[in-house]
Amino acid sequence: MPEKSVQSVEEVTIRFAGDSGDGMQLTGSQFANATAILGNDLSTLPDYPAEIRAPAGTLSGVSGFQVHFGSREINTPGDLCDVLVAMNAAALKVNLPNLVDGGTIVANTDGFSEKNLKLAGYDTNPLEDGSLSKFRIHAVDITKLTAFALEDLNLSPKIIDRSKNFFALGLMFWMYNRPMEPSVDWIEKKFSGKDEIREANLRVLRAGWNYGETTELFTVRYEVAPAKLKPGKYRNITGNEATALGLLTAARRARLDLFLGSYPITPASEILHELSSYKAHGVKTFQAEDEIAGIASAVGASFAGALATTTTSGPGLSLKTEAMGLAVMLELPLVIVDVQRAGPSTGLPTKTEQADLLQSFFGRNGEAPLPILAAATPSDCFDIAFEASRIALKYMTPVVMLSDGYLGQGSEPWLIPDFKALPDIAPRFRTESEGFFPYLRDEKTLARPWAIPGTPGLEHRIGGLEKQHIKGMVSHDPNNHDMMVRLRAEKIDRIVNDIPLAEIEGTPDADLVVLGWGSTYGAIRSAVTRHLERGSKVAHLHLRYLNPMPANVGDLLKKYKSILVPEINLGQLSKIIRMKFLLPTIEFNRVRGLPIRAIEIENKITEILKG
Amino acid sequence: MSTLVEELINTYSKLETPAYTAKDFSSGSEVRWCPGCGDYSILAQTQRIMPDLGIPRHNIVFVSGIGCSSRFPYYVQTYGIHGIHGRATAIASGVKIARPDLSVWVATGDGDGLSIGGNHLIHLLRRNLDINVLVFNNQIYGLTKGQYSPTSLKGQITKSTPYGSIDYPFHPVVLALGSSATFVARSMDRDPKHIQVVLKRAHEHKGTSFVEIYQNCNVFNDGAFFLFTEKETKDDNVVFIEHGKPLVFGKDRDKGIRLNGFQPEVVSLKDGKYSVNDLLVHNEQDTTLSFILADMTYKPNLPRPFGIFLAIDRPTYEDEMVRQIEAAVTSEGLGDLGELLNSGDTWTIK
Numbered sequence: 001m002p003e004k005s006v007q008s009v010e011e012v013t014i015r016f017a018g019d020s021g022d023g024m025q026l027t028g029s030q031f032a033n034a035t036a037i038l039g040n041d042l043s044t045l046p047d048y049p050a051e052i053r054a055p056a057g058t059l060s061g062v063s064g065f066q067v068h069f070g071s072r073e074i075n076t077p078g079d080l081c082d083v084l085v086a087m088n089a090a091a092l093k094v095n096l097p098n099l100v101d102g103g104t105i106v107a108n109t110d111g112f113s114e115k116n117l118k119l120a121g122y123d124t125n126p127l128e129d130g131s132l133s134k135f136r137i138h139a140v141d142i143t144k145l146t147a148f149a150l151e152d153l154n155l156s157p158k159i160i161d162r163s164k165n166f167f168a169l170g171l172m173f174w175m176y177n178r179p180m181e182p183s184v185d186w187i188e189k190k191f192s193g194k195d196e197i198r199e200a201n202l203r204v205l206r207a208g209w210n211y212g213e214t215t216e217l218f219t220v221r222y223e224v225a226p227a228k229l230k231p232g233k234y235r236n237i238t239g240n241e242a243t244a245l246g247l248l249t250a251a252r253r254a255r256l257d258l259f260l261g262s263y264p265i266t267p268a269s270e271i272l273h274e275l276s277s278y279k280a281h282g283v284k285t286f287q288a289e290d291e292i293a294g295i296a297s298a299v300g301a302s303f304a305g306a307l308a309t310t311t312t313s314g315p316g317l318s319l320k321t322e323a324m325g326l327a328v329m330l331e332l333p334l335v336i337v338d339v340q341r342a343g344p345s346t347g348l349p350t351k352t353e354q355a356d357l358l359q360s361f362f363g364r365n366g367e368a369p370l371p372i373l374a375a376a377t378p379s380d381c382f383d384i385a386f387e388a389s390r391i392a393l394k395y396m397t398p399v400v401m402l403s404d405g406y407l408g409q410g411s412e413p414w415l416i417p418d419f420k421a422l423p424d425i426a427p428r429f430r431t432e433s434e435g436f437f438p439y440l441r442d443e444k445t446l447a448r449p450w451a452i453p454g455t456p457g458l459e460h461r462i463g464g465l466e467k468q469h470i471k472g473m474v475s476h477d478p479n480n481h482d483m484m485v486r487l488r489a490e491k492i493d494r495i496v497n498d499i500p501l502a503e504i505e506g507t508p509d510a511d512l513v514v515l516g517w518g519s520t521y522g523a524i525r526s527a528v529t530r531h532l533e534r535g536s537k538v539a540h541l542h543l544r545y546l547n548p549m550p551a552n553v554g555d556l557l558k559k560y561k562s563i564l565v566p567e568i569n570l571g572q573l574s575k576i577i578r579m580k581f582l583l584p585t586i587e588f589n590r591v592r593g594l595p596i597r598a599i600e601i602e603n604k605i606t607e608i609l610k611g
Numbered sequence: 612m613s614t615l616v617e618e619l620i621n622t623y624s625k626l627e628t629p630a631y632t633a634k635d636f637s638s639g640s641e642v643r644w645c646p647g648c649g650d651y652s653i654l655a656q657t658q659r660i661m662p663d664l665g666i667p668r669h670n671i672v673f674v675s676g677i678g679c680s681s682r683f684p685y686y687v688q689t690y691g692i693h694g695i696h697g698r699a700t701a702i703a704s705g706v707k708i709a710r711p712d713l714s715v716w717v718a719t720g721d722g723d724g725l726s727i728g729g730n731h732l733i734h735l736l737r738r739n740l741d742i743n744v745l746v747f748n749n750q751i752y753g754l755t756k757g758q759y760s761p762t763s764l765k766g767q768i769t770k771s772t773p774y775g776s777i778d779y780p781f782h783p784v785v786l787a788l789g790s791s792a793t794f795v796a797r798s799m800d801r802d803p804k805h806i807q808v809v810l811k812r813a814h815e816h817k818g819t820s821f822v823e824i825y826q827n828c829n830v831f832n833d834g835a836f837f838l839f840t841e842k843e844t845k846d847d848n849v850v851f852i853e854h855g856k857p858l859v860f861g862k863d864r865d866k867g868i869r870l871n872g873f874q875p876e877v878v879s880l881k882d883g884k885y886s887v888n889d890l891l892v893h894n895e896q897d898t899t900l901s902f903i904l905a906d907m908t909y910k911p912n913l914p915r916p917f918g919i920f921l922a923i924d925r926p927t928y929e930d931e932m933v934r935q936i937e938a939a940v941t942s943e944g945l946g947d948l949g950e951l952l953n954s955g956d957t958w959t960i961k
Contacts, residue, residue: 233958281948297701300706305616305709452616454623463675463694
């Protein structure tokens with residue numbers, strides 16, 4: 001057996017790339033799971049085309065999954081990758097610009113046939129023509145090796161071909177010293193009853209590992225020590241899973257049934273999938289005929305006494321607009337989850353963006369304010385979903401929770417909370433008929449009473465027409481309307497007293513603060529951390545509450561000479577900040593359907609600090 | 612642990628249903644339809660049958676969209692939502708799924724229910740939630756002051772069709788049958804007794820009940836249905852269909868409907884050629900027959916059928932959902948949230 005040396009590294013980014021039918025999402029997420037179990041901190045980014053099966057071998061059909069892991073704090077899926085696993089020529093072509101100089105390429109040579117090269121637009125084979133000299137290339141005929149491993153099983157070529165991703169996975173497991181057991185267990189479970197496929201995948205997985213172990217092609221293995229994470233029990237979780245669990249946990253802590261009215265849409269559908277599998281928890285999921293029926297049914301369920309929610313992405317949010325206004329008028333609790341994607345219109349369905357902030361603020365007819373919260377990381381989706389539910393129930397209002405494609409589908413380790421330690425958010429249904437009026441508000445919160453059908457003596461009608469203050473009858477009185485518009489706005493404004501103050505990370509006496517919201521958290525934190533490590537004076541303020549904003553945001557921002565606002569849009573938070581606080585901001589906008597890279601923010605900070 | 616709603620239902624389900632009168636179902640809000648509007652009759656008949664349902668009014672919810680018909684919930688002393696245009700059926704679906712214990716009613720019109728809300732309506736019908744949908748069909752947009760609706764007749768002159776409508780109208784009963792509805796009926800504002808019978812049957816039916824009600828808009832489309840509703844012409848132009856009974860009509864009950872192949876035709880019972888025994892006998896459970904009867908609507912020389920076209924049993928969506936939840940609890944055990952949060956591959960950092 002050849003001598004193998006072991007190198008210790010602090011962090012690594014691996015990108016698995018292949019045809020959209022090659023199983024790269026599965027390979028990547030399996031690698032991420034094994035990595036999480038090993039105790040590394042990590043962050044993942046699925047990057048796949050909108051077409052389910054684009055023509056094989058083409059550039060548009062390339063699907064990728066990036067895993068960034070390390071023994072230090074990992075905040076982003078990695079700007080560039082250190083290792084690129086390319087199952088064909090197109091995957092290499094598309095992803096090469098994201099590979100660091102000196103990086104490693106593991107290429108499946110079978111995917112570099114003349115036809116593949118032509119489809120990818122290569123005149124000559126890059127694995128052979130010297131054009132990749134600045135990288136370390138491992139050319140492996142994965143397809144052939146997979147077929148060898150399965151030789152005696154008499155399987156169809158299709159099954160053999162579909163197993164080859166496990167060879168790549170096994171090889172990467174070997175190279176980065178990851179445990180195979182979780183994937184073995186997964187295969188056993190997933191393909192139980194399908195003995196042929198199970199056996200094939202297990203064999204190929206091991207063949208990949210053994211190939212690394214025995215051939216002379218690979219001389220170095222890498223070790224990434226566990227990260228210093230907070231003690232406790234962890235699991236790897238995507239934002240969409242975390243959102244589903246957060247909503248369910250909120251329903252439990254509110255002692256309400258959870259109702260989801262939703263229509264499938266990328267990249268939010270996984271929340272619907274998750275919640276519809278929680279049948280034993282009594283969750284009621286309704287896949288409606290369209291986005292409008294999704295939210296309208298949720299409004300009905302809320303009236304009837306459920307914790308009601310609807311989940312969607314940008315175009316769906318546009319369709320829900322009118323019903324959101326209805327929920328504002330009815331003053332019923334409702335959580336609207338928007339997993340933002342690149343727009344406008346259909347845009348780039350599978351790509352991430354932060355461009356629905358202004359729509360959430362202003363995208364309704366009339367004066368229709370509502371609370372807006374945004375998750376900062378995949379696991380933060382749990383906390384934000386819970387918090388959005390708490391606010392909706394306490395203030396009798398629809399709440400928008402903003403996530404995005406990267407958060408929803410990306411993953412990171414999650415310190416599993418003890419749900420019994422979370423606050424009791426059970427609402428108090430109004431049951432006393434004495435002195436009941438549908439719009440008689442709580443003095444402190446201005447919330448109206450929640451009187452649900454089934455309660456004797458509280459029969460009442462609510463609707464989209466303006467209501468008379470307190471009594472709730474239809475009213476066309478001009479002064480009443482003016483008052484109700486102000487009351488609805490003030491109710492939302494008062495939530496400021498019920499949310500935590502914003503906290504600055506970094507140096508307090510800095511001249512520059514980087515202000516962010518949503519999924520840019522990791523990239524900003526990485527960029528700011530690198531500057532702090534070099535002794536630069538810079539601070540980071542990240543908003544999870546967008547409306548209302550924490551009470552101290554204006555005062556905090558005023559302390560800094562410059563406010564840099566990186567966003568995956570054309571400056572939507574910047575506009576809000578200027579409007580609210582009359583403060584100038586420096587916009588940093590990238591709208592490429594991808595997370596902003598930490599290095600881009602780092603460079604921008606450098607540029608500003610230089611003056 | 613039980614939910615707050617379960618506790619609430621348990622608390623109040625012990626109460627006896629009071630002996631109501633129609634007046635108990637009046638909310639006291641001033642009714643603001645135009646004087647002479649057909650809606651008044653539908654409201655009155657609804658309030659009249661409510662005491663007979665044996666349901667406490669706090670367990671009843673009326674949902675509507677937008678339009679003249681959709682003001683309905685404001686006038687009924689039950690729970691109610693006046694929603695947004697076209698979405699009443701979707702809102703009502705959420706109410707019913709969340710709370711199968713409630714009696715849920717939708718008041719909608721030919722614009723709200725069949726135009727902007729057409730999609731939600733057909734999906735409600737195929738899902739078969741136990742909701743009663745009353746479609747007030749006046750063949751015109753009343754609240755927006757007189758534009759043509761999806762049931763307006765071809766050639767109809769309205770504010771938006773000064774040269775006559777070129778739209779071919781929807782046929783609500785056929786649409787409902789085509790959407791796999793399990794209960795489909797037609798009635799008219801000027802026949803209080805008939806509405807009452809139909810509404811009670813709609814309530815008794817377990818599943819979505821679709822009731823088209825011809826309703827006169829005396830301001831923008833006066834007399835649209837006079838042929839069927841007025842004393843002078845009604846008997847010869849209307850055939851009331853009743854389960855198990857032959858289709859007889861006419862002022863002197865001397866005409867009937869016979870099936871000639873699949874085609875209904877009018878025959879005389881006077882000239883000795885045909886007797887009652889030759890006539891088509893209605894069967895509410897016959898889906899094929901329901902289409903044949905519904906298809907009589909716009910056929911010349913045939914009376915227009917009123918009554919219950921179809922009433923068949925099919926499991927309701929909400930029951931299926933409850934059944935699925937119960938089955939999951941039986942096979943997997945009642946969901947344990949702590950276990951769920953800790954599921955998947957986990958690891959511990961010390």
